[in-house]
Amino acid sequence: MKASTIKDKKSLNKILVFIFWISIWQLTHIVVGRDIYVPSPLQVITTLGQMIFSNVFWRTIAYSIFRVVAGLSISILLGLIVGIISALNDYVYDIINPFMTILKSTPVLSFIIIALIWFTSSNVPIFICFLMCFPIIWTNVVAGVRNVDHKLIEMSKVYRIKKLIILRRIYLPTIVPYLLAACITCLGLGWKVSVAAEVLSHPQNAIGSHLYSAKVYLDSSMLFAWTFVVIILSMLFEGIFKRFTTKRNMKEYSKINS
Template sequence: MTDSITKNKRKSLNKIFIFIFWIAVWQGAYLVIQRDLYVPAPLDVFLRLKELVVLEVFWRSVAYSIYRVIAGLILSIVLGVVIGIISSLNDYVYDLINPLMAAIKSTPVLSFIIIALIWFSSSNVPIFICFLMCFPVIWTNVVAGIRNVDIKLLEMAKVYHVKKWLVLKKIYLPSIVPYFSAACITCLGLGWKVSVAAEVLSHPRNAIGSHLYSAKVYLDSSELFAWTLVVILLSILFENIFARLIEKSTMNKSAKAKI
């Protein structure tokens, strides 16, 4: 118990040290460049962020951006899992879908955003872009997870006539979960980046990206950095929440298995 508390304290101290280190690097860059337009002082950015958080428009923009990211992620996860399972079990479907995944991965995000601006309203463009960029990641990992299932376990299940739902629960799911978890964590960071980029170009009414664009137009570097900091913090928060949920579910399963 004492060792775990000590480890937690060390982790917390390490995080604080890392935070202070990078703030010091930021402050050093500010002192070297000495141009607020290029690199504003950390204190100015934090003060601007303090001014923003008391505004209603701040929280409304954050809420709408979170909604767009979550909507895009849910679409990519649902379709990625369904199509990934079908693709991994059918070579013809895999051969049909694989070139599309390669095309999406190799095409610049900006091209898709411009196309989406023609197809959708400004509010729906970030959702589509988030889905489009995260879908190949989910699909690839689901396919890899299913195709890396131990063949010997499947043969043994076949010999002993194990029911299909048990094969799915005890063999396929444990193999897919690590790949799926890694894909989701990757997509949480990727989803925020591409969604905000789409908001900057599509300029919906309530969006973090719209405020980033406005800050750029008015050359307000402090606000630009403040909104960028918000995106980083939200991305880290989402990743940590998902990682904790995965960790808790894994611990519960192991506890049940012991019982």
């Protein structure tokens, strides 16, 4: 009973915080006094309500989700493979490392503009998402491999364990927590940069394209509504991923080892 009252109190707090910020928003709207600068919460919700019932809306988010998932999957896969190789071989590391430093410090817009020249509009966001997330995954995987317990590696050498088994049974389980942390960072970042790339490349079905037309038509409530959709999707992804990994974490370890 006590636990349930604490829980009630917590959710009540959340609702109060939500109402507080919505009121601030409404207040700002009243003070500013012009819809184009700050649309009212009610306007945004109405726009969102209209959007949800159109087929275009669902097709749009489906395509955007596809691009983010594709970009993330490529970064995770390549980041893992290239990361392990560069952590185990100093020459490879020395070659790859400057490239990663450049990737990390180049403005994302420079990449988007060059990608517009290289790729079709629908593939630009995938490429940009990859470019931004790959260095993060790579850095964490390298850190994970470097942190491997050398006493275990020495033990495997004495017992003449095959390299592939050492990789699977010792390196991979050591990397997993590092990789998961990198993935969570990338989930948020992936959405932000993909949508930014969509704004500039405007593919046919894309959240970014709708943001772009909101800008063209000076439709602020549309801009707010689509932004809200991106935030929700990003949070949803992170939530699903966290739930999936914390539950699976231990099982994942044993899976790797089976």
